[in-house]
Amino acid sequence: MGIIKLTNIRLHAHHGCLKEESIIGSEYRVDISLTTDLKKAAITDNLVDTVDYVHINHIVKEEMAIPAQLLEHVSKRIMDRVYIELPTVDEIEISVSKINPPIGGDVEMVTTILCSKRT
Template sequence: MGIIKLTNIRTFSYHGCLEEEAKIGSNYRVDLTVKTNLKPSAQTDELNDTVDYVDLNRIVVEEMAIRAKLLEHVAQRIIDRVLKELLPVLKIKIEVTKLNPPIGGDVEGVTIRMKKKR
């Protein structure tokens, strides 16, 4: 087994419960970790024998572009798509961070973390 991690995927998205958030948007950070069998690709040196991190990044970027009120909702969509489209993924963990959230304080970010296994 092995781990593939994508760290600090940055997007500008329009998530949030406030109408202003839908209009002005915010910066987000996504960290994604998947567990998969890396032994075949370690032996063959072939992309077809592993989970392509280009596909992981594409799914994150596409789902982050679809507005959601809650970070939990967009994170669940990402989890569902990864498990549906990338069959070798056995387990996924995601962190979605809204940077500089509008919560009336000096807060660098708010993060939700979710995980799921097949």
């Protein structure tokens, strides 16, 4: 087994419960870690024997572009697509952070983290 991580994917998206958030949008950070078997790829040096992180980034960007009220919902959509489109992925941990959230205080970011195993 092994882990593939994409760290600090930065995006502008339109998530949140406030009307202004859906209009103006905010800056987001996504971190995703996938557990998969990397033994064959380590030997063959062939992209088809691993999980292509370009594909992972594509999924994150597409799902983040679809507005949602909750970060948890966006995270779940990303996880569902990864499991569907990348059948060798066994586990996922994803964190989605809203940078400088509009919560009436000096908060750098708010983050939700979801973890799951393929069932």
